[in-house]
Amino acid sequence: MINKLKLILLFMLPVALFAQSKMVPINHVLTDREIINLLDISYDSELQIIQDKYNSGKQSEALEELALYFKERFSERYFFDWKNFENRFNEYNDLYSEREVHHTNEAYKHLDLYPATTQWKIGFQNLKGETVTSYPYRHLTRQHKAGSIALLYHYTGEKKYLDYIPEQAKSLNNAFNNNQYEIIEDGNGAYEVYRAGNRVYNWLQVHQILLASEEYSTSQQLEMIRTFLHTAAKLYHQSPKYREGNHQTRGMSALAMLAFLFPEIEGADLWKERALTRLEEHLEKEIYPDGFQFERSVHYHISDIENYFYPYQLAKLNGLELEPVWENRIKGLFDVLLKIEMPNKKAPVLQDDTDNPWAEFNEIDHTMALGTVLFGEPEYASFASSKVESDYYWFLKPGQLERLSSVKEKEPVIGSCALPQTGYYVMRSGWGKDDLYMIVSAGITPDKMDHQHGDILGVEAYAFGNMILPNYQVRYYLEDLREFKNSWVKNVALVDSIPQGRNWKGNKGGSGFGKFEVLPTPKVIAWKNSEAFDLFVGEHDGNKHLGVETYRTVIFIKEGFWIIRDKFEAISKNHTAQQIWQGHYDVEKVGTHIRSVFPDGAGLDIVQLESSAQTISKASSRGKGRAVFENSFSNDFSWSTMLFPFENFEERLMVDDYQEFNANNWKVVSASNCPDELKTNAQKIIYKEEHFLLLDVSEVVLKGTELTASHKTDLWLKVINEEIELTNCGTQAIKINNTSVKPGETITI
Secondary structure (H helix, E strand, O other): HHHHHHHHHHHHHHHHHHHHHHHOOOOOOOHHHHHHHOOOOOOOOHOOOOOOOOHHHOOHHHHHHHHHHHHHHHHHOOOOOHHHHHHHHHHHHHOOOOHHHHHHHHHHHOOOOOOOOEEOOOOOOOOOOEEEEEEHHHHHHHHOHHHHHHHHHHHOOHHHHHHHHHHHHHHHHEEHHHOOOHHHHHHOEEEEEEOOOOHHHHHHHHHHHHHHOOOOOOHHHHHHHHHHHHHHHHHHOOOOOOOOHHHHHHHHHHHHHHHHOOOOOOOOOHHHHHHHHHHHHHHHHHOOOOOEEOOOHHHHHHHHHHHHHHHHHHHHOOOOOOOOHHHHHHHHHHHHHHHOOOOOOOOOOOOOOOOOOOOEEEOOOHHHHHHHHHOOHHOOOOOOOOOOHHHOOOOHHHHHHHHHHHHOOOOOOOOEEOOOOOOOOEEEOOOOOOOOEEEOOOOOOOOOOOOOOOOOOEEEEEOOOOEEEEEOOOOOOOOOHHHHHHHHHOOOOEOEEEOHHHHHHHOOOOOEEEEEEEEOOOEEEEEOOOOOEEEEEEEEEOOOOHHHHEEEEEEOOOOOOEEEEEEEEEOOOOOOEEEEOOOOOOOOOOOEEEEOOOOOOOOOEEEEEEOOOOOEEEEEEEEEEEEEEEEOOOEEEEEEEEEEEOOOOOOOOOOOOEEEEEEEOEEEEEEHHHOOEEEEEEOOOEOOOOOOEEEEEEEEEEEEEEEEEEEEEEEEEEEOOOOOEEEOOOOEEEOOOOOOEEEOEEEEE
């Protein structure tokens, strides 16, 4: 039996070795002969001629014909045709006249640091005599400046710029063959899927640009081809199963492109199958049903648009059919940007947004221009730039580019809305520049908190052209990363001055990136939007280790302001509560009222309606100011805070008596000053005509109708003829006149 098994294994061995030989190896970079042997001669009869010629001793001639073969195929398959490069290049310079200076500067950011034949093992000296550490090395491996170097060749005609990238690729290939490169296990791998994926994007573009030049030699073309094929094998080998996150997505996006561009290479069909399988898993698992990318960051959301766009576009250009999930999910990525967009046509800063450190919003007009070009949606066009971003230009056909000017703009019909799976809740009064907007952060990515900030139940707000309650972008290598990812630079409430993010952990590669291993888990109790007001009620478990339950309620009265209720229920004594508001404030009334004023004269009043703060302190980080209300408490404590934005000096809150004042024609009073038609034990009443918001209330008599709650809560009441429409705005279910009412639920009495 054993001998029989041996015979079977011996019989199978040549088959296995043959199968293995028909895949690009991963342990070394391909030789010329190996490239020849890996040609699938059944794909194109021309390949048989090239292979026969090489095997008959005419190697140089065969290799030259092979380079010409792939040169012709790239003309047909790549995003733009190198044969038409001169016309595209001239159009590019007409459309983006400032880009020559940009590309020159970008190119020299790389050229000034590294020779063409560079080293690939961390610790070497760059051209400035600096030791290359983790952070600069990751940029070397990604080759983000490569496209600018290739364009610099066409701007100047200097051949040294043409030679540079092929020579750099050759140095990487030699480093790999000699084991003089960073491996993945070190945390800085040169072939880590994200880094290698970026390098493929950039070097494919370089290759296509250089193909337009007769000076691009056969040996240089083949050097780039062997680099692409070897990298494809590495990407394939590293991704046998799904791994969450944008790193694998970027790598599989690159692998799909290589499979589309080199179908005549043995094993490319397996590259294609694996890449599309992995990418479809990412599309299904990491783009939530509400449309947002699971890492909850605008930066990574847009990055994933690019990850999927390149293979999606290249497949369409090559007549390859993709599963319906591609079209549905990619369009959804643009749709959801409309949902979070602010009236100033920008997006809020959410989690690890990194394009512009300390900026208070995200520019997304170029992204919406890409969406308009791809899908022709008039609502996208209303937020799109007049031309696509210059980087996208090369990946779109002329007919697609013309679509941007032909699609008519249409204002979105989206009002306040929820992204329940991602955990963002948007309140807005309209789409005009002076409209009001707020976004509440009430989600978390439980299995991958890498890009999450300590902003659970935090808010950001816009009004009258200004970010009145901002959040800030970050950059990974900056020393302030840990601070700017945590709660002191958010609009949140804390207990005992303990920020939400705990147990900081830097990444293995030491490039500066880090994450919190402990963050609160939020729970959304209620969400309701209506014509007159929006309601969000949530809680998180971030203070349970202190014995404190934490709740936040946000009520948006759409005629001009917000009420935020922060409630703490403690089983122990001797705590302090902090309520943090971003901005530069002056104190208008000690313990009660602060104000921020912006350069255009608009501003924000923040008023404590119930408990005055024992202290109001001010601090700043990198010039970004904040004010902190603080109170000590035992057992239960709450703040009821009015956020009142104003357009100009005359519209600011002018308060003589904080027990009774006006806010944009709404009256804010205590129970002793309530209107004649109302009797209540509410702590605070905010009302106008038929609308009433009652805070901390259990007993109400309104126009003869008695309402009794089982315990104190917050109620929104609207008088409709002889009836009262009642909404429970509290954190718990209650009984009103023996009728059970859940948070956010509306009944008529």
